[in-house]
Amino acid sequence: MPMRPKNARTKTESKPSSSEIQAPKGKLGIMIPGMGAVATTFVAGVEAVRKGIAKPIGSLTQMGTIRLGKRTDALSPKIKEFVPLASLNDLVFTGWDIFEDNMHAAASKAGVLERDLLDQVKPFLTSITPRTAVFDHNYVKKLDGPNVKKGKNKMDLAEQVRADMREFKKTSGASRLVTIWCGSTETFIEQTAAHQSLKSFEKALNQNDEMIAPSMIYAYASLMEGVPFANGAPNLTVDLPVMQQLSRENSAPICGKDYKTGQTLIKTILAPGFKARMIGLNGWFSTNILGNRDGEVLEDPGSFKTKEESKLSVLEHILQPELYPELYGKFTHKVRINYYPPRGDNKEGWDNIDIFGWLGYPMQIKVDFLCRDSILAAPLVLDLVLFLDLAQRSKQLRGLGIQEWLSFYFKSPMTAPGLYPEHDLFIQLMKLKNTLRHLKGEELITHLGLEYY
């Protein structure tokens, strides 16, 4: 038998092959409930990149590479050349909002992008007008708007959203669709019996059960239409047995929740570093000022509680106090969000981190992150829609329901019931890239490295 040269690349034994991923033929329709700061920054950005007037900084699908084989192979193609992703030129958009502004007007009000850039993509943005929304003020206490659907019950509203989706598919000529929630943070809701099965959920829709929030109606509509759904807010939305069942049965992948940007991104970069070096933590105090509509919505205690739950669990999961009680058994973790209009979308986040080292000696770290919320979120939206579409075209992924390999993008990643989420950004990235290698039958990278010596 011929010997394999030492550095030759091998494919994995399980041998899934690229033929198990359908090619991205035709247009991909992106449907966005919530056409505010994040959504408009995303769509304007895609158009600016298509026109060659800006670069897709922050997007792994557009700028990232993936190493294949051994380090000595020097083979690191771009991710978008390695897996068959939809091209930016094939993306078409629609959305829903409670305000009537088209995307250009909404982007101007959001105040994230400069007028000069917005002017260059004005005709395209102006052409995207919001469909009437499924909305109820009781779930977002700080908002109210005129562009809202009327229906005899929640099932009727879901049927109207499904009709919107079919109409968009037909008129845009899209061959495939993806839904991504960029709407507001809703009030805190917990699972009830209504969320456990399709039968109980549909009964609850017909009975206008108050435990069914508007975001769940979009998710149900999307999954019933066989369309993947990503949840960018901390809302419960698809974190429900009924949605996971629908997702698997209809081969419509789901992922969530709550885009990992700003302060939580920094937290999940720093905390794994402390743990790697066995540095202890006494406390982590995080406070923010932000002045966009999201900040205003989060002033309501119900919406803030939803956000707080999503932000707080991160450190517990990364630091594993049960394994390291002397280091992480007693830390205090506080998160504050303050609505402060002068800053608009340009959030400032301060972290005071009390750590301790050798023999228990205390130290402090201060972080002052002057970030731009929607600038950090927009590339995540792009990656998520492209990867969810890939998942649906992949035989290996389409029937799994939750796409845990997309944890990289979320503050509060969804996992199979009973499984703790992986929050460490670097493990999340490895998981994502190994999933792509696996899909293409490439060897997984373990970073063992003994073979070089």
Ligand SMILES: NC(=O)c1ccc[n+]([C@@H]2O[C@H](COP(=O)([O-])OP(=O)(O)OC[C@H]3O[C@@H](n4cnc5c(N)ncnc54)[C@H](O)[C@@H]3O)[C@@H](O)[C@H]2O)c1
């Ligand atoms: N920007 C970030 O870094 C970031 C990070 C994580 C999560 N998020 C979440 O993303 C979401 C969007 O953030 P944003 O800054 O764009 O907020 P935004 O307030 O600018 O936009 C949200 C839009 O959703 C609309 N909306 C609310 N309920 C709706 C409904 N039921 N149907 C249709 N439209 C509805 C609102 O009218 C508004 O235009 C928020 O939930 C936010 O918490 C943002």
